[in-house]
Amino acid sequence: MLIDADLREIRASDRSAARLEKFLGDPDRETAVSAFAHSVAQDDRDEMPWRAMDALRSWEFPAFLVPEAFGGRLRSFAELFAMCRSVARRDLRLAxxxxxxxxxxxxxxxWGTDQQRQWLASRLLAGDLGSFAMSEREHGSDLAGCQVSARREGDRYVLDGEKWPVGNATRGTFCTVYARTGPRQFSLLLVDKRRLPAQRHHNSPGVPTVGLRGHDLSGITFTDCPVPADSLLGSPGAGIPQTMKTLQITRTLIAALSLGSLDTGLRLAYAHARSRRLYGAxxxxxxxxxxxxxxxxxDLIIGECVSVPAVRAITESPERLSLWSAIVKYFVPVTVERALADLNTVLSARGYLRDSLPARTFQKLHRDQAIASIFEGTTHVNLSSIAADLLFAANRSGGDPTLLPALFDRQVELTPWVPDARRLSLSNGGQDEIGGAWPQLSDRFSSWPSVRRLDAARRDLTVRLAEMDRRAPGSALGHTSARVHCVLHAAACVLLTGAHNSGDVFADESWMMAALDRLTQHLDPTWQLSPGPAAAVEAMVTAQVETPELFSLTPIPLPAGE
Incomplete structure (x- = not known):
């Protein structure tokens, strides 16, 4: 474990991740808790990395899934985000x-009662897994199309129907079930699988998948299956808004999985490029x-700039998550997928051959990462959600600009999380402090060609949004507008991150200039990175490989050769 002196220079939200990195060890070494050699071998056999899972339990990682108020250690989602990133860079299945x-x-x-919360806390602290049984074979995640029913009969509900595919459906000891409880009425129920009559439910076989091999993606079928009436979470009929608000929180954390994958992918491609010689060099x-x-x-640090404020907003401004979480969920996984595809070209034939551990590790993480843009709302679902919020564009307000330091200053101590569903909203109501900061940012950095190009794109988007008011958010125009907005949102996040932090890398604007050039390439593929800033970023990559540190603007030390 890192000694306290080693942690003084690490921001508070990353200290647990630094300790976890030390515990898990260097994944390039076979003796590490979560070693690449074991991970790819288990992947070949469609097996979960159970030794690493048990090690995380022994380290009490599950305690970070339980709020402090219920006996756990979940105080800050920024802290959990950093830890998930460290776990994901080794094996996405664990995360x-x-x-x-x-x-x-x-x-x-x-929405649970004190009794429900205390029961669940005891199960998670014991290391149990669980699931959210929402998707159905014929309806996917169409909430209004749900056919699994829960009819009230006296002091119980009776469940009927199949949920599929569901993560942890078989191995989990509990599941939160989304079910129809009346005509056009849907509710959530907390189900203790151990108390279900054996003859009234069964698990469907696991689904073969391209990535995440060995992960439990299966189903659960109920047949006249009774559960206690006090299984209900919150009010009957509140299932749709409850589900949508729940996803706002976890969607932001999915970005940690993508960033962890890209960290390893870039590290592998960099090592190959340094060792591979052609034409004498x-x-x-x-x-x-x-x-x-x-x-x-x-792409990685832009993804970090987009993700961190959204994660911090879970406690600081949850009212904004409807828009910001959808942006994170769409933009970061899709950007990482493209980056990994490009890095695969650096590996060239080695990215296709399975004759070395680095190649097999890259191939595995490339396959595993593909899930990030699919679950908890597909790319199209999130683009439609973003477009729907953009329909408020005519009445858009900058909101409360005093919120920005809490979102972007990485030294600001976050408010401890106290679960309060009342602060979550189905719409941002046209208020967006990040987007509202762009006019001042574009004035401040107007000498940068990329900022002028992005500012022009913002003006064009305003015209598009006026047309979009007459069309459905799911239209091609709606999705195109949402994609452009995500790029502009990311640009604002980059500049706000630089503006609200100081020292070390933040003292040099080169990374921001290069990041804005990179974002401009999202809109104009012919745009080139400015040579000076690009060279400075290349030096950052080399320094963080050699130190070694996590690829980040506020990096944590990585174990090496231990």
Whole structure:
């Protein structure tokens, strides 16, 4: 474990992640708790990394899924985000298993009775897994199309129907079930699977998947299955808003899985490029290779700039999460998928051959990462959600600009999380402090060509939004507008991150200039990275590999050779 002196320079929300990194060890070494050698071998056999799962339980990682008020250690989602990122850079299956459990638990923290909360806390602290049984075979995650029913009969509900596919459906000891409880009425119920009559429910076989091999993605079928009436979470008929609000929280955390994957992918591609020689020199001498590595690093820190304020908003401004969480859920996984595809070209034939551990590790994380843009709302679902919020554009307000330091200053101590569903909203009501900051930011950085280009895109978007008012958010125009808005949102996040932090990397604007160039490439692929800032970012990559540190603007030390 890191000694206290080692932690003094690490921001408070990252100290647990730093300790976890030390505990898990260098994944390149076979003796590490979560070693790549074991991970890819288990992947080949469609097995979960149970040894690593048990180790995380022994480290009491599940305590970070339980709020402090109920005996756990979940105080800050920024802290949990950092830890999930560290777990995901080793094996995404570990992070997904615990993340799925948190998804099932959050409705209980938000709407459960004291008795329900205390019971669930005891199960999670014991290391149990759980699930959110929402999806159905014929209806996917269409909430209004749900056919699983829960009819009230005296002092119980009786469940009928199948939920599929559901993470942890078989291995989990509890599930939060989304069910129809009346005509056009849906509710959430907390189900203790151990108390269900054996003959009244069964689990469907696991579904073979491209990635996350060995992860429990299966189903559960109820047949006249009774559960106590006090299984109900909150009010009857509140299931749709409860589900949508629950997803606002966990969607932000999915970005940690993507950033962890890209950290490892970039590290593997960088090591290959340094060792691979062509024409008498390492392939890092080739400008095209260096450009891919730099762009991947920029994609990672841009994703961090977008994610961190949204994660901090869970406690500081949950009223804004309807928009910001959807942006994070769409933008970060999709950006990481593209970056990994580009990094695969650096590996070239080694990215196809399975004759080395680094290649097999990259192939695995590339397959595993694909799930991030699918679950908890697909790309199209999130784009439609973003477009729907943008319909408030005509009445958009900057909101409360005094909120920005709490979101972007990484030294500001966060408010401890006290679950309060009343602060979550189905719409941001047209208020967006991050988007509202853009006019001042564009004036401040108007000398940068990329800012002028992005400012022009913002003006064009305003015209599009006026047309979109007459169209459905799910239209092609709606999705195109949402994509552009995500890029502009990311640009504002980059500049606000730089503006609200000081010292170290923040003292040099090169990374911001390069990041804005990279975001401009999202809108105009012919745009080039400015040579000076790109060279400065390349030096950042090299320094963080050699130290070694997590690829981040506020990095934590990584274990090496231990």
């Amino acid at each position: 997904v298993s615990f993340g799925t459990t948190l998804l099932g638990a959050n409705p209980v923290w938000l 390492p392939i890092t001498a080739l400008p095209a290779i260096r450009d891919i590595l730099v762009r991947a690093y920029l």
